[in-house]
Amino acid sequence: MKRTTIIDIARSLGITPSTVSRALAGNLRVSESTRKRVQEKALEMGYQPNIVASSLRRGKSDTIGMLVPRINRHFFSHVISAVEEILNPAGYNLLICQSHEKSELENQALQVLLKNRVAGIIMSHAMETVDFEMARKATEERVPVVQFDRVNKEVPGPRIVNDNFSGAYMAVKHLIRGGYSRIAHLTGSLGVNVYSERHRGYRYAMEEASLDFDELVFEGAITRETGYEKALQLVKQHRVDAFFCAGDFASVGTIQAIHDCGLRVPEDMGVVGFANEPFAGFITPQLTTVEQNAYDMGHRAANALIRVIGGQIMTGMDQEEVVPVRLLVRESSMRATVNNK
Amino acid sequence: MKRTTIIDIARSLGITPSTVSRALAGNLRVSESTRKRVQEKALEMGYQPNIVASSLRRGKSDTIGMLVPRINRHFFSHVISAVEEILNPAGYNLLICQSHEKSELENQALQVLLKNRVAGIIMSHAMETVDFEMARKATEERVPVVQFDRVNKEVPGPRIVNDNFSGAYMAVKHLIRGGYSRIAHLTGSLGVNVYSERHRGYRYAMEEASLDFDELVFEGAITRETGYEKALQLVKQHRVDAFFCAGDFASVGTIQAIHDCGLRVPEDMGVVGFANEPFAGFITPQLTTVEQNAYDMGHRAANALIRVIGGQIMTGMDQEEVVPVRLLVRESSMRATVNNK
DNA sequence: GTTTTTTGTGCAATCGTTTGTATTTTTGTA
């Protein structure tokens, strides 16, 4: 059986669809009595408005596109959740796509979102992405784009980023205070803003303390496995006494490597991670890391998008919002009686 | 500037929109030459088909609704990811909603999905939900529903569930083999299929070994906090020597409680969890737990939905698919030299 | 009691595609 439409309701009440439409929309130009009748009838017939038709006619949809590298990453899934928390009450729904860290899939996903005529896009780029043309095109087609975490300035619109610089700076400074000095930095591609900023923070802290860091920075060591390998190599060479990893997974691999070399954390070597993955507080030793507030970020991104859609921010004027981070000092870096700040 | 439509393309080529539509759809009734011309023009004008209009006309959308209690749960986010892996290549997109474990929000979300005329729904119920009317209504409105993990037989259509019974049975049997006998079971609401099945497995194993379990089953102890409290109480009363928790979070709380009482895991008390949360292999002691394959489940759910949409499964005929689970034996339960099976 | 204003509805076009049917053009054949 067909779904009931406003036409069905109209017919069964002997009025026109336009009146039904207005009645359901709560338009004041329709009398109280018919509004009641329409609402009752709609309920009785189990009417569900057809958003598709409505969107087409209104020329705008209530769907927001969300594009992330991977839904199943702790950080991203929490951002999504936070975005939804803001956008749902505001009457929007989320069409979610993953890029799987591939530029090609990212572009495809953007196309899909545009084809679906989303009212706006909240996205974080794939690591691989260097060409941001597609995202720019979206804004040119009047679809506002809000970037978060992995952002690029070539794309107009608000950007919400973590305070990666300060987080890294605090982390490294904390290690230095703890008496570590040959601090290696394992990180991802420095072409990605997230990692370049953390790298900047690392350098700043090292330079400030007049410590040498040439040949102590290693790109492409961000997973547990690659972290393990690089750390194993460095520890064996006796070149370092601490690690600042740009991610917690690499930190886990690093700790493993240190243990496998018969050394202790933090007594022999300190380790600090980044992200505060859920396991960071559980592992042995508990991992000192930089906490990034995914909820805060999601809320900000959603609110920024709402402002852009509402015309409160001009498309041209792009702005960056920085979400504060926190250094969580735990066992993996507490060699001595160290001051937490 | 307005987005280009097939009408624009038609005009600029001196043909009709219908021909353009057919050309882009690859319809064989349009000549090779015009098809080429249309495709080129479309590319040149940056044409993006309007899926909204298309959906309206075709009476069906390419969007699948996905409804989960919480996106940011490890298990659910992985299922989502797996579903997307299957559905994306098949030309579908995912509209994702969360119920936040609330029946009311679950129903609202279902309404939203129906209003958006999704082609199908893949869902897992909120713990709270006891009234499944809304999900039934969806199938009555010809929107196929596939349930996974938290399912209910009142709702027609495929159900994909973990082998909770066997998982629990294996877990408890493993504890018994290890020499534990006063095994408590901390779990969630037994009104939820997931927990009732695990409970059944627990009972079966206990009965099989002629062990007493009256007053050893506790509902409402599923979080880290509630798990901690209940465990603390039981340990202090010297009533138990092992715990089978229906979730890993409760297991973490339990281990904490045992430690806080000055006892050791697994020497004094054994602990087995359920889910294999990402931290399970990292914590100390490493947690023995039942691994549920979220990817497998997602793939099956997506494929089931595709089959229903394709008419390969009658709506009436409901079927349950059981995803196998695996017991991962780790430190938290290995008191003696135990056989892993 | 007439005119003006207000209020409530109806009419009809529109959003951008799709698709059944009609029409034109092309091709093949006698």
Add this chain to the structure above:
DNA sequence: TACAAAAATACAAACGATTGCACAAAAAAC
């Protein structure tokens, strides 16, 4: 050259809601 068959394209009506405008009825003003 004519004519049927086949191929390519055009026409027009949907899909279901929204909305500017017209219009009737009721209320208010004179």
